[in-house]
Amino acid sequence: MPQQALTGLKIVELAQGVAAPYLGKLFADFGAEVIKVEPPGVGDEARTLPPLTDGVDFPEASGLFAYLNANKKSATLDLRQAKGAALAERLCRGADVVIENFAPGALDRVGLGFNELSRKNPNLIYVSLTWFGQDGPYRDFKGGDAMIHALSGVSFYIGPKEGPPYLPGGYQAQFVGGVTAFVPAMGAIVGRKRGHRGQHVDVSILESNLCFTETGISSFANTGEPGKRHGVNRFIPTYPACAFPCKGGWIGANVLTPAQWQGLCDLIGLPELKENPDYSTSILRLEHADELEPLLAARFLARTAEEWFHLAQARRIPFSLVPTMAELLASPHFSERQSFGPISHTDIGTFQAPTVPFKLLKTPALCGGASPRLGQHNREIHEGSLGLSEAEMARLRDEGVI
Amino acid sequence: MPGQDRQAAYLLSQVRIVDLSMGWSGPLATRHFADMGAEVIKVEAVQYFDWWRGWDLTQEMIDERMYEQSASFNLMNRNKSGITLDLTSQEGVDLLKRLVKISDVVIENQAGAVLPKLGLDYPRLREVNPRIIMISLPAFGCTGAWREYRAYGSTVEQASGLPHLTGEPDWPPTMHHVAYGDAVAGINAAAAVLVALYHRDRTGQGQFIDLSQVECLFPLAAHGIIDQSMNHTPPTRHGNRHARHAPHGVFPCAGEDRWVVITVTSDQEWQALCQVMERQDLAGDDQFASEHQRKAREKELEAAIRDWTSTREPDEIMQALQARGVAAASVRAPYELLEEPQLLERDFFKWLDRDYVGTQLHTRPPFRISSGMRDIETPSPCLGEHNEEVLSRLLGLTPEEVQKLEAKGIIGTIPKPSRSSEP
Numbered sequence: 167m168p169q170q171a172l173t174g175l176k177i178v179e180l181a182q183g184v185a186a187p188y189l190g191k192l193f194a195d196f197g198a199e200v201i202k203v204e205p206p207g208v209g210d211e212a213r214t215l216p217p218l219t220d221g222v223d224f225p226e227a228s229g230l231f232a233y234l235n236a237n238k239k240s241a242t243l244d245l246r247q248a249k250g251a252a253l254a255e256r257l258c259r260g261a262d263v264v265i266e267n268f269a270p271g272a273l274d275r276v277g278l279g280f281n282e283l284s285r286k287n288p289n290l291i292y293v294s295l296t297w298f299g300q301d302g303p304y305r306d307f308k309g310g311d312a313m314i315h316a317l318s319g320v321s322f323y324i325g326p327k328e329g330p331p332y333l334p335g336g337y338q339a340q341f342v343g344g345v346t347a348f349v350p351a352m353g354a355i356v357g358r359k360r361g362h363r364g365q366h367v368d369v370s371i372l373e374s375n376l377c378f379t380e381t382g383i384s385s386f387a388n389t390g391e392p393g394k395r396h397g398v399n400r401f402i403p404t405y406p407a408c409a410f411p412c413k414g415g416w417i418g419a420n421v422l423t424p425a426q427w428q429g430l431c432d433l434i435g436l437p438e439l440k441e442n443p444d445y446s447t448s449i450l451r452l453e454h455a456d457e458l459e460p461l462l463a464a465r466f467l468a469r470t471a472e473e474w475f476h477l478a479q480a481r482r483i484p485f486s487l488v489p490t491m492a493e494l495l496a497s498p499h500f501s502e503r504q505s506f507g508p509i510s511h512t513d514i515g516t517f518q519a520p521t522v523p524f525k526l527l528k529t530p531a532l533c534g535g536a537s538p539r540l541g542q543h544n545r546e547i548h549e550g551s552l553g554l555s556e557a558e559m560a561r562l563r564d565e566g567v568i
Numbered sequence: 569m570p571g572q573d574r575q576a577a578y579l580l581s582q583v584r585i586v587d588l589s590m591g592w593s594g595p596l597a598t599r600h601f602a603d604m605g606a607e608v609i610k611v612e613a614v615q616y617f618d619w620w621r622g623w624d625l626t627q628e629m630i631d632e633r634m635y636e637q638s639a640s641f642n643l644m645n646r647n648k649s650g651i652t653l654d655l656t657s658q659e660g661v662d663l664l665k666r667l668v669k670i671s672d673v674v675i676e677n678q679a680g681a682v683l684p685k686l687g688l689d690y691p692r693l694r695e696v697n698p699r700i701i702m703i704s705l706p707a708f709g710c711t712g713a714w715r716e717y718r719a720y721g722s723t724v725e726q727a728s729g730l731p732h733l734t735g736e737p738d739w740p741p742t743m744h745h746v747a748y749g750d751a752v753a754g755i756n757a758a759a760a761v762l763v764a765l766y767h768r769d770r771t772g773q774g775q776f777i778d779l780s781q782v783e784c785l786f787p788l789a790a791h792g793i794i795d796q797s798m799n800h801t802p803p804t805r806h807g808n809r810h811a812r813h814a815p816h817g818v819f820p821c822a823g824e825d826r827w828v829v830i831t832v833t834s835d836q837e838w839q840a841l842c843q844v845m846e847r848q849d850l851a852g853d854d855q856f857a858s859e860h861q862r863k864a865r866e867k868e869l870e871a872a873i874r875d876w877t878s879t880r881e882p883d884e885i886m887q888a889l890q891a892r893g894v895a896a897a898s899v900r901a902p903y904e905l906l907e908e909p910q911l912l913e914r915d916f917f918k919w920l921d922r923d924y925v926g927t928q929l930h931t932r933p934p935f936r937i938s939s940g941m942r943d944i945e946t947p948s949p950c951l952g953e954h955n956e957e958v959l960s961r962l963l964g965l966t967p968e969e970v971q972k973l974e975a976k977g978i979i980g981t982i983p984k985p986s987r988s989s990e991p
Contacts, residue, residue, distance in 0.1 A: 171767040188787065196763055216811055217795035217803070229794040299936075302913040308895035312816070316829040317910075319902035321818070323745030324734070330818040330827055331899050333808050334744060335733040336791035345755050345787075350935040352762035353604045357579030357940050359769045366938045373916060373934035377596065377751040378744075380931045381640045382902035387929035388639040392903040395825075398735065401745045407722040409731055409741040416741055418726030420719075423624065484718040486727040488741045491789070491796035491803060494729045499712045505783050506793070517798040520786035524760035525709075528775035529767050 170197025171529035175355070178261040179203065179238065180245065180254065180278065182210040184337040185371055186267040186295045187234040188344030189351065193263070194237040195522050195531040201547060202235060202538070203254055206242040206566060209540040210235070215337075219514045225540045226513040230337075233519040236509050236535035241547035242568050250567045251276040253552055258283050260551075263291045263351060270300045280366040290364040291354045295347045299370030314339035314372055319379035327397045343371035396452065404448035405455040409488040410463050415471030416488035419462070419478075422448055429481045433474075434465035507534030544568060578605020579940035583765065586611060586667050587648065588676040588683075590618040592721070592747075593705055593781060595644040596754030597761070598675060602647035603933045605942045609667065609958055610650045610949060613660075614980040617652075617951055620644065630983050635951065636924035642948040646920070646930055650949025651958050654978045655686050663978075664688065665696045666963050672768075673761055674702040680716035690776045699774040701764045705757050707749070709780030719781070721747020728785035733792045736807040752788065753781035814862040815841075815869050818899060819877040821885065827899035828882040830873060830889065838862065840892040845876045922947035952981035 175198035179190040187202070187210070194200040204210050212234060213225035244250040255277055258264050264283065266273055273279050280292040294300055297309025307313070315321040315333045325332035347369040354365040376383075382393060399408035409416040421427050424446070431439045439445055439461070444454045451458060466474065471487050478485035489497060495506060495518055503525075506518040522531035548554045548568060562568045576582075583606040587598045595610075595618075602608045612618050621635035629635075654660040665688075668674055674693060676683060683689045683704075690702045704710055707719030707727070725731065725748050731741030760777045768774055786793065792803040810816035816831045832838050835857065842851035850872060856862050862869060877885055882898035889896035905911060906929075915932065922928040930944045959965040959979075973979045 171763045192759065217791060217798060219798055229798040230791060233790060233794055298910055299914055302910045304910040307890045308893060310831055310895050312829045312831050313895055313897035316897040316899040317908070319900045319905055320744065320746065321899055322901045324742070329825060330808065330820065332735060332742070333818065333829070335805065336788070338788040341787045341790070342752065342755070345759060346934055348759045349600050349755060349762065350937050352759060352766065353579050354937055356762055356766050356769065359766065360582060361576065362579055362940050365940070368936040370914070370934055372910065376905070376931060376934065377755065378746040378748065379902040379905065381643060382746070383905050383931070384639040384643040384929045386903040387906065388925070392901065398739060399743050401743070407720070408743055409726060411740070418723060420722045422720065479717045482718055484720050484723045486719065486723045488726045488731055489729045490732055491729055491792045494793065495797055499708065499714050502712050503709055503780065503783070505786060514798065517794060519794050519797070520783070520790055523780065523783035523786060524756050525778040526760065526764055526775055527778065528773060
């Protein structure tokens with residue numbers, strides 16, 4: 167393995183769930199050493215999050231956890247006990263970056279806050295990645311992807327006209343928070359190389375997800391026109407921009423400009439629609455979507471999604487396949503690009519998961535990797551990094567610290 | 569004016585970016601750089617301006633300077649300088665190459681064939697400046713059979729498979745209302761360039777970055793992709809419910825189109841919810857005691873919660889439940905966020921005067937860094953606003969030379985759309 171872009175950086179991850187571990191994952195996949203500190207016994211709460219493998223017991227059953235934590239080292243330490251916190255503090259002394267997502271102020275109380283750690287390690291970059299940020303009236307609120315989708319305005323426009331608004335599935339808000347936090351973390355690292363010192367980076371997952379709605383807020387501020395929910399697969403500024411069933415698979419049909427609309431009408435063999443003034447602009451088509459939809463849907467059944475995709479693109483109309491997960495994993499285009507890589511785990515086995523979505527041609531990220539069992543690297547970290555003796559480790563094990 | 573008096577106090581003060589990107593994704597990436605103090609020079613042309621200023625503009629709209637009034641453009645391009653260069657002319661290309669020679673990063677999101685045709689692809693820019701970092705962000709990536717295929721944000725979302733993971737099981741693949749692809753690609757692009765910059769600071773080596781906007785959405789679909797690969801079964805959609813936890817949903821509140829999210833993930837939270845709803849009967853009902861039981865009778869549970877929520881304000885419910893440790897949140901419409909207490913308290917918005925607009929709303933970055941950040945200082949550039957400043961300060965052109973370029977139409981400030989800008 168040639169030297170990677172972030173080889174030599176040392177990261178301590180005092181974090182659980184999805185967002186902060188995804189941040190740690192980006193470091194790990196570019197070659198940084200990431201030491202993940204987990205509570206003894208149960209480990210990171212993400213070890214209980216679906217998708218889970220049948221026939222494997224907690225804390226090793228979660229494929230999601232395995233994906234998020236591949237290429238990291240797992241060591242257990244109970245940070246609620248003074249001895250555990252003191253050991254973590256020693257780990258952080260030699261770290262370039264600490265990643266944490268405890269409730270604001272919680273780590274200050276056990277001597278692992280930014281002020282405490284940066285006194286001994288003034289170049290430390292300390293990233294707090296929490297649902298709502300380090301201050302403000304919601305700082306102690308319980309979060310969750312659903313809360314963020316609700317409060318960020320993302321959910322409001324999804325779903326039927328009459329409601330309810332719909333929540334995007336999975337952990338999407340957290341992944342957005344994780345990659346967002348990587349930007350200031352790397353900014354601080356680059357800045358440090360250029361003469362700046364350590365930093366406390368405060369990232370809010372809510373604010374990270376405002377990237378989707380800030381344009382809507384800003385348009386409203388200028389025009390005073392509130393948007394509304396137009397129904398499932400109906401949204402500003404155009405129609406169609408949604409999926410239709412085909413002879414095989416689903417085609418994503420997207421049309422914005424007049425040229426594309428005319429191209430679509432010719433493509434599907436309904437040239438008379440070009441002359442209909444009701445459909446002449448993107449907004450008018452959205453208004454008449456209910457009558458337009460069955461006309462389009464009937465034609466799309468004539469060919470496979472794959473055929474429509476290439477025919478439309480040949481006319482410069484931005485169609486796409488809408489692949490199921492199985493179709494995605496079998497896609498030759500994405501296979502060729504190594505968009506998915508093998509994650510291996512002692513108990514789960516091997517499965518495919520997304521690789522880092524940006525390809526630095528000289529210093530590529532790892533493609534997949536091995537994911538640690540809970541405490542798999544205890545000896546290396548406890549004995550190697552912290553210099554504990556056999557007797558000390560035995561005592562700490564009895565006390566439940568490690 | 570960005571570029572002048574740049575304090576070394578900013579994290580990225582010495583970083584200069586030539587920004588050929590347009591629309592949403594690329595400009596969002598460089599906005600993060602600008603906010604960390606990099607010098608971002610946005611390059612448009614009077615013949616071909618950023619399509620986010622508006623597309624298919626009539627002469628009348630141009631006369632009214634509509635291209636200076638786009639809220640989205642003005643939101644995305646603060647803290648940047650703006651110049652125009654006609655890159656279909658040799659002089660324009662030469663000037664751009666002189667800028668690249670003294671810059672650190674080039675970012676572009678034109679369709680696949682555009683830059684090679686202009687003679688501005690990576691192999692040629694690397695000859696000009698071997699240390700340059702260049703990033704392209706096409707929808708499907710720079711390699712593979714689909715590399716030249718066109719896409720909007722909705723195309724990107726469809727291609728990622730995400731629509732199969734949202735909505736009710738019997739719905740067609742369901743799109744998000746907002747185009748997820750652009751924003752997520754922009755953030756990933758900023759991250760990518762920073763990794764390359766760190767590598768270059770250590771080794772002196774520049775490189776090319778191939779970013780596919782579709783691939784940027786795959787992690788957001790990870791739960792579905794992993795389920796399929798690991799368990800060999802297609803993932804199930806759950807609507808607003810959860811695979812295991814109950815209750816978990818969006819409930820109607822008093823007033824029109826007002827909603828609240830409530831999620832319960834433990835028995836303790838269930839008890840707290842019953843207390844707040846003053847439903848001792850439910851709290852004491854053994855048939856709801858465990859998660860498994862609650863899941864089995866979810867419909868019944870949801871009806872009871874709906875009875876309680878439908879006469880109350882979402883914020884009242886959120887506050888009451890959060891005070892007892894139950895996750896709850898008001899469903900906000902984007903236009904309500906200007907009054908969101910959490911954002912106001914964190915000073916998330918800033919208003920700044922902008923020519924042809926009056927006062928323009930900005931959102932601050934979603935991250936705070938103890939030091940080295942640049943506040944929102946200058947509004948988005950008007951078309952060609954910094955032509956003279958950038959060309960004289962960075963390339964040493966004389967006022968006469970600048971005038972000559974303007975007379976030839978290579979630079980300018982008034983659109984002359986010979987090719988229409990197309991999103």
